[in-house]
Amino acid sequence: MSNFFTGLLQLRRGPWEMVATILIGLGVFMLMQPFVLWGFTYSFITTLIGTVMFIVVSHFKE
Amino acid sequence: MSDTPVDRAATATPPRVARKIKGLSDRAIAWIFVGPTIFLLLAINIFPLIWTIKLSFTNFKANRIGREVKNIGFRNYERILTDSDIWLNMQATAHFLFWTIFFQVLIGFTLAYLINKKFKGNDLWTTIIVLPMMLSPAVVGNFWKFLYQPQIGLFNYVVAFFTGKDPSSFEMLGSVQLAPWSIVIVDTWMWTPFVMLICLAGLRSIPDYIYEAAEVDRASKLRQFFTITIPMVLPFLMLAVLFRGIENFKMFDLVVQLTGGGPGSTTELTSINLKREAFEKWRTGYASAYAIILFVTVFGLASIYVKALNKVKER
Numbered sequence: 001m002s003n004f005f006t007g008l009l010q011l012r013r014g015p016w017e018m019v020a021t022i023l024i025g026l027g028v029f030m031l032m033q034p035f036v037l038w039g040f041t042y043s044f045i046t047t048l049i050g051t052v053m054f055i056v057v058s059h060f061k062e
Numbered sequence: 063m064s065d066t067p068v069d070r071a072a073t074a075t076p077p078r079v080a081r082k083i084k085g086l087s088d089r090a091i092a093w094i095f096v097g098p099t100i101f102l103l104l105a106i107n108i109f110p111l112i113w114t115i116k117l118s119f120t121n122f123k124a125n126r127i128g129r130e131v132k133n134i135g136f137r138n139y140e141r142i143l144t145d146s147d148i149w150l151n152m153q154a155t156a157h158f159l160f161w162t163i164f165f166q167v168l169i170g171f172t173l174a175y176l177i178n179k180k181f182k183g184n185d186l187w188t189t190i191i192v193l194p195m196m197l198s199p200a201v202v203g204n205f206w207k208f209l210y211q212p213q214i215g216l217f218n219y220v221v222a223f224f225t226g227k228d229p230s231s232f233e234m235l236g237s238v239q240l241a242p243w244s245i246v247i248v249d250t251w252m253w254t255p256f257v258m259l260i261c262l263a264g265l266r267s268i269p270d271y272i273y274e275a276a277e278v279d280r281a282s283k284l285r286q287f288f289t290i291t292i293p294m295v296l297p298f299l300m301l302a303v304l305f306r307g308i309e310n311f312k313m314f315d316l317v318v319q320l321t322g323g324g325p326g327s328t329t330e331l332t333s334i335n336l337k338r339e340a341f342e343k344w345r346t347g348y349a350s351a352y353a354i355i356l357f358v359t360v361f362g363l364a365s366i367y368v369k370a371l372n373k374v375k376e377r
Contacts, residue, residue, distance in 0.1 A: 017369065020366075021366045024362040024363065024365070027359070027362065028359055028363055031152055031359060032152050032155070032156035033153075034153045037144070037146060040149045041143045041144055042143075044139065044143055044359075047359055047362050048358050048362075050362055051358055051361055051362035051365065054362070
């Protein structure tokens with residue numbers, strides 16, 4: 001776990017890609033879930049942040 | 063002097079052109095070759111994308127060209143993302159996406175596993191199984207409409223035969239509960255062969271000596287299946303899921319032909335809803351925002367999926 005946070009602080013690709021992946025997954029789940037409307041409302045911004053982050057962090061060092 | 067096609071092409075090149083080409087660097091020649099492709103990509107993909115993003119912030123209507131186009135900021139996005147009807151369409155799409163992929167992978171892999179066993183007439187069976195995916199979705203939609211007819215449809219009679227129910231007691235396309243499943247069944251019928259073919263390619267790529275080594279180590283058939291077959295077919299399976307996922311996210315023709323999005327809007331997938339907004343209600347700006355939301359979703363999903371696929375391949 002501490003490796004993960006160290007990786008985040010040192011701007012390493014692995015942990016940041018993990019964060020971006022979680023955001024995209026969460027956004028897609030929020031978009032299609034049948035439980036709460038506010039989840040659907042904020043799904044797009046979550047997916048968009050995750051996707052842009054994924055594109056940016058995939059250029060970070062390993 | 064040799065007479066290869068390259069030499070003949072060099073001789074045929076007019077001296078003026080030849081002199082010009084000789085003066086170009088390798089880099090410039092490379093740009094000349096990729097230039098047309100890049101131009102087409104920009105003209106056909108990138109420009110429309112940027113234009114759609116621009117339109118998504120306006121109230122533009124494509125059927126009223128002379129009308130003043132106002133910039134309305136994020137209003138279109140706000141309206142889409144607070145609309146409970148679109149939320150229901152997303153849920154219908156999620157249902158369709160999840161169950162079609164689940165059944166296609168399950169049945170496709172099973173069929174591939176069985177076809178991979180050598181038996182008499184195996185090639186003939188492969189050809190017969192792949193027939194549905196060669197048909198046009200419009201044709202498939204039309205004839206499944208007849209198969210689902212409660213009075214004369216074969217599907218209802220087959221279900222009635224196994225369940226003992228009256229064939230005309232249920233209507234696949236007219237029932238709110240059954241209609242979402244009816245489109246799942248048809249898409250599964252049509253596209254399972256595609257998944258099967260990809261899995262079959264994966265199964266045939268596993269060298270026999272791996273199984274022979276496992277036999278020598280006295281590994282059971284079940285263990286061989288879980289430690290050799292599944293891991294080695296996994297990249298192929300993931301590729302099939304990626305292709306089917308993207309295709310089904312934008313599914314349109316088959317469902318329009320079968321149910322037209324009904325009854326009510328139970329089978330109105332996002333692509334059908336998007337088409338209605340864009341070309342029936344002519345709310346182009348609104349439809350552009352809708353398209354961008356779908357694009358970002360598919361793009362995000364595809365990015366993480368490709369990353370996962372690469373990781374599996376590296377193993």
